[in-house]
Amino acid sequence: MARWQPDARERLRQAALELFAEQGFAATTVPAITARAGLTTRTFFRHFADKREVLFAGEAELPAYAERLIAEAPAGIGPAALVLDGLRAVARAQFEGRKEEIRQWRAIVATDAGLRERGLQKRAALAAAIGDGFRARGLDATRAALLAETAVTLMYVSVAAWLEAGDDRKLDAIVESTFATLRATLDT
Known part of the structure; x- marks a missing residue:
């Protein structure tokens, strides 16, 4: 060799x-x-x-990226817009062009309990970073935690829909649709 x-x-x-x-x-x-x-x-x-x-190499990159997006967002942007803008940015930067790779990754992780646990740790680290970002913007701990968990759930639900979709929609468009569905659900 x-x-x-x-x-x-x-x-x-x-x-x-x-x-x-x-x-x-x-x-x-x-x-x-x-x-x-x-x-x-x-x-x-x-x-x-x-x-x-x-x-799981590079798993710290996404939480750091999300926290940086929150820190660099304009001061006047509201939390809901910040979540939506952040999720669209993450979709474009971290997921687009990698659909088959992500589908393969998820299939492999699903086969092993230890990998599923590691995936949950990755998800928790992302939520913690987002929560830290919102607290750094002055939000109280409860609002920051709700926004963080909601943002992570929105991303995971959107990614699942994107991977299952039989069309060519971009992930950021699915994120927008999922966000709109959440808003409609909360308003009813």
């Missing part, structure tokens, strides 16, 4: 995803991943702590 081959991290990630899809997460070993990628296990552990990290 050649040392210093380019894109080792991406090759390892791609090999892992293929193997997870083919034989399941639990049955896939790090040596199998590295063999598929044409790299060594040492190289794998230089990039990932374990095989779960292939699925």
Whole structure:
């Protein structure tokens, strides 16, 4: 195996995803991943702590991005508009163009209780970051928590609808539709 081959991290990630899809997460070993990628296990552990990290690498990026969106929003924007604008921005920046990858990720995570738990931790970290962002804008803890949990739920419901949709709608359009449905539901 050649040392210093380019894109080792991406090759390892791609090999892992293929193997997870083919034989399941639990049955896939790090040596199998590295063999598929044409790299060594040492190289794998230089990039990932374990095989779960292939699925959750960069999980701190989305909460940090969401918190930054809230901090950088104009002072006069109301919380509901901030949630909607933020969700649309996240949809465009983090999800568009990755529909099949996200669909594959969700299918893999659904097969393993430990991965599902890790997914819930990821979701909780996102809600905490959004709540922190709203508290930093001066909202009380209860309002900040309600907005954060609502924003995360809206995103997760929108992503599920986007992945299940048989059309070419963009995720940000589905976010808008889901947000409108929530508003209509609360007004009835």
